Each structure stands twice: as structure tokens, then as C-alpha cells.
Amino acid sequence: MGKSLAVNAGSSTLKFKLFDMPSETVIADGVIDRLGLGNSNVEIKYGDGQKYESVEDVKDHEAAIQLMLDSLINLKILGSYDEITGVGHRVVAGGEIFKDTTVIDAEVVKQIESLAEYAPLHNPANVQGIKAIHKILPDVFSVAVFDTAFHTTMPAVNYMYGIPYEYYEKYGARKYGAHGTSHRYVAGRAAEMLGRPLEDLKLITMHIGAGGSITAIKDGKSYDTSMGFTPLAGIEMATRSGDVDPSLIAYLMNKLDITDSSDMLKILNKKSGLLGVSGVSADMRDLEKVQDENERAKLARDIFINRIVRYVGGYLAELGGADAVVFTAGVGENDIGIRQEVADKLNVFGIAVDPEKNHVRGVERDLSADGSTIKTLLIPTNEELMIVRDIERLRNDQK
Numbered sequence: 506m507g508k509s510l511a512v513n514a515g516s517s518t519l520k521f522k523l524f525d526m527p528s529e530t531v532i533a534d535g536v537i538d539r540l541g542l543g544n545s546n547v548e549i550k551y552g553d554g555q556k557y558e559s560v561e562d563v564k565d566h567e568a569a570i571q572l573m574l575d576s577l578i579n580l581k582i583l584g585s586y587d588e589i590t591g592v593g594h595r596v597v598a599g600g601e602i603f604k605d606t607t608v609i610d611a612e613v614v615k616q617i618e619s620l621a622e623y624a625p626l627h628n629p630a631n632v633q634g635i636k637a638i639h640k641i642l643p644d645v646f647s648v649a650v651f652d653t654a655f656h657t658t659m660p661a662v663n664y665m666y667g668i669p670y671e672y673y674e675k676y677g678a679r680k681y682g683a684h685g686t687s688h689r690y691v692a693g694r695a696a697e698m699l700g701r702p703l704e705d706l707k708l709i710t711m712h713i714g715a716g717g718s719i720t721a722i723k724d725g726k727s728y729d730t731s732m733g734f735t736p737l738a739g740i741e742m743a744t745r746s747g748d749v750d751p752s753l754i755a756y757l758m759n760k761l762d763i764t765d766s767s768d769m770l771k772i773l774n775k776k777s778g779l780l781g782v783s784g785v786s787a788d789m790r791d792l793e794k795v796q797d798e799n800e801r802a803k804l805a806r807d808i809f810i811n812r813i814v815r816y817v818g819g820y821l822a823e824l825g826g827a828d829a830v831v832f833t834a835g836v837g838e839n840d841i842g843i844r845q846e847v848a849d850k851l852n853v854f855g856i857a858v859d860p861e862k863n864h865v866r867g868v869e870r871d872l873s874a875d876g877s878t879i880k881t882l883l884i885p886t887n888e889e890l891m892i893v894r895d896i897e898r899l900r901n902d903q904k
């Protein structure tokens with residue numbers, strides 16, 4: 506009983522939802538985007554159809570969390586913070602410590618902090634969120650929901666790197682993946698849409714937002730995924746390079762006179778991807794506007810599409826086919842052109858999207874063209890719903 510708050514700190518956004526539980530009715534739904542990029546859109550939907558909107562510079566996650574907390578009171582969504590009886594935080598990296606959602610205490614916070622190298626853009630922001638809420642609600646029941654948890658089913662053949670085995674044993678050097686809560690949610694919805702048990706399905710889920718990852722799902726479980734030891738690996742992202750030849754890192758450190766590896770990682774995490782290639786913006790909406798006159802903006806988009814296609818093609822081979830592919834997250838839910846181009850390039854596998862069905866944003870829909878043998882589904886993600894369900898699950902376990 507009561508109100509549960511799900512806090513989802515992405516690399517470029519802070520999203521939150523306040524739910525009435527156990528009814529799962531959404532009381533408030535907020536997004537603050539473009540953190541640190543200038544002109545953040547703040548959008549909070551609440552009450553019966555009310556909406557608060559503003560455009561302001563929100564410089565980082567700490568400022569975004571403060572804005573969220575202030576808004577809950579100022580917009581009278583809450584009379585006081587004490588009405589919140591459960592809080593769930595998305596945490597990206599759980600390493601080999603956390604294999605499932607965990608009740609937060611001081612020790613857990615330290616362990617999440619200790620995993621900062623496993624998700625440098627995320628775990629520190631996740632800890633900021635946990636601490637900010639702890640300040641105002643020190644005794645509230647809180648859980649951490651890990652992106653990596655869904656991927657703990659991957660077989661060793663997919664999570665091990667071809668490096669000396671002892672580095673895995675001594676240092677945890679392996680693939681962990683990310684976005685698991687989102688891949689898990691859309692996989693469950695895909696099974697509903699297809700009217701078949703999830704355990705019987707092979708799916709390829711494309712979570713493409715500011716961060717992006719592609720997951721191969723076999724028998725309803727994560728089998729392989731494009732992110733790696735950290736969320737830097739895989740496809741090209743907003744500010745992240747995705748896969749590069751590891752030798753290039755040493756080569757560039759020499760050329761750029763960089764001696765501290767964390768400075769090199771900053772370049773690959775924050776100055777690369779769409780931003781680095783285009784030189785214009787990390788945001789796909791900005792690139793779309795200028796792609797006709799700006800070759801590098803077009804190239805950044807084309808690389809993005811190419812890497813997605815490459816992973817999906819590879820996963821079709823690994824899985825031996827698929828029942829459906831799924832588009833989700835900021836770009837996947839909204840970018841009609843990217844969805845069409847990705848699907849067109851996958852025609853050879855029996856994937857095809859109907860342009861008319863595809864002419865839509867942010868709704869659940871089967872986009873498949875007649876005659877396609879692998880379905881293409883558009884499913885807006887809902888990490889927050891998964892998070893509040895886990896609050897209830899763990900609360901009940903404790904009783």
C-alpha cells in the first residue's frame with residue numbers, strides 16, 4: 506500500500522514515475538532530458554491530464570534529482586515526501602556482486618560505488634540519486650534494480666573475452682551487458698503481443714536511446730548482448746564510441762600524449778559516438794535536422810544504423826533465426842526513419858516493416874509488413890514499472 510517512486514538515471518536523462526501501489530496506477534511521470542547539453546526539456550505529467558513543461562539548463566543528475574524532488578511538492582503531486590513508502594533506483598552495473606534486485610543499505614551503496622569502473626557514466630549518478638533521496642527519506646524501503654541482472658543467464662561462450670582466463674577470476678573481466686530491465690520488459694510484452702510463452706521465444710531486442718544495446722534472447726533469457734564489461738561497448742551511441750579495436754586506444758594515447766587511461770576513457774565515453782563523428786550533436790533529433798547539408802551528421806547516423814544491422818545479423822546467426830525483433834528506447838520509439846532503414850537492411854533475413862504502420866511514435870504496435878517471416882515490434886520501454894514491481898516483490902519476501 507502507498508506510493509512507490511521509480512528513479513531511472515540514464516546517461517542523458519533522468520526519468521521518474523510515481524505509482525500508487527499495488528494498483529500500479531501512475532500518479533506522476535517525469536522526464537528531464539539533455540542533461541548537461543543545454544536546453545533540457547522538463548516534462549512532468551500528473552493528476553488527471555495535467556502537464557508541467559519547461560525548457561531550462563539542467564547541468565547534471567544531481568540538479569535533475571533536486572528538480573524532481575522540488576516538483577513533486579511544488580506541483581502538489583505530494584503533500585509531503587512521507588507519502589512515499591517505497592523507492593526503487595535503477596543501477597546500471599551490479600558486476601558479479603548483485604545478480605538480482607537488492608534492498609539498499611549503507612554497505613550496498615558502498616558496493617555500488619565500488620563498481621564505478623563497470624559503468625562510469627551511470628553508477629556514480631545512480632549513487633547520487635540514492636543519497637539525495639536518503640537525505641529526505643532516511644527510513645523508506647529502497648531497492649536497487651540492476652541493468653546487469655537480466656544478463657546473468659548469458660553462457661560463458663558469450664560473456665568471456667579471449668584474454669587470459671585468470672583476469673576473469675581475479676578481476677571480474679567479462680561481459681556484463683546493460684539495459685537489462687528494459688530488455689526484460691520488452692521481451693515480456695513481445696510474448697504478450699505474439700500470444701506465446703516467453704520461454705518458447707527467440708527475440709532480438711534493440712534498446713536504442715542515448716545509450717544503446719542489442720540483446721539476443723533465447724528461451725526467454727538473455728543469451729548475448731552488445732554491451733560489454735561496461736556500457737561503452739557495442740553499437741555507436743550518443744557520446745560513446747561502441748566497439749573499437751583495443752589497439753587504437755594505446756595508439757591514440759601515444760598520439761594525444763595521454764598518460765592517464767581515465768582521460769582516454771572520457772574521450773570514448775563522452776566525446777565520441779554521434780557527437781564525435783558529427784561534430785554537431787549527441788542528439789539524433791539534431792542530426793536529423795541537418796543531415797541533408799551536413800555530411801558528417803549523415804555519416805554519424807549511417808554508422809549508427811550499420812552497427813545495429815551488424816549486431817542483429819550476427820545474433821540471428823547465433824540464435825539460428827528469431828520470432829521477432831523489437832525496437833525500443835528514445836531513438837527506437839521515435840525515429841521513424843532509423844527504424845525503416847534498419848529493417849530495410851535486414852530484408853534478406855525476412856524482416857520487413859510496413860511504412861504506414863511504422864509512421865508512428867511511442868506506441869505499442871506490430872510494424873511487420875505482410876509476408877515478413879520475422880515480426881518487427883515497436884514497444885515503448887517501461888523500466889519504471891519493472892522497478893516498482895521489484896519493490897513489491899522484495900517487500901513481500903521480507904515479510
Ligand SMILES: Nc1ncnc2c1ncn2[C@@H]1O[C@H](COP(=O)(O)OP(=O)(O)O)[C@@H](O)[C@H]1O
Pocket residue numbers: 515516517518713714715716743787788789790834835836839840
Ligand atoms: N523524436 C525523436 N526522434 C529521434 N530521436 C529521438 C527522439 N526523441 C528522443 N530521441 C533520441 O533518444 C535519445 C534519448 O534516449 P533515451 O532512451 O530516452 O535516453 P537514455 O539513454 O538517457 O535513457 C536522445 O538522445 C535522442 O537522440
Ligand SMILES: CC(=O)OP(=O)(O)O
Pocket residue numbers: 514515516517597627652683684714715716717736
Ligand atoms: C546503460 C546505459 O547506457 O544506459 P542509458 O542508455 O540509460 O544511458
Ligand SMILES: [Mg+2]
Pocket residue numbers: 515516714716
Ligand atoms: Mg535509458
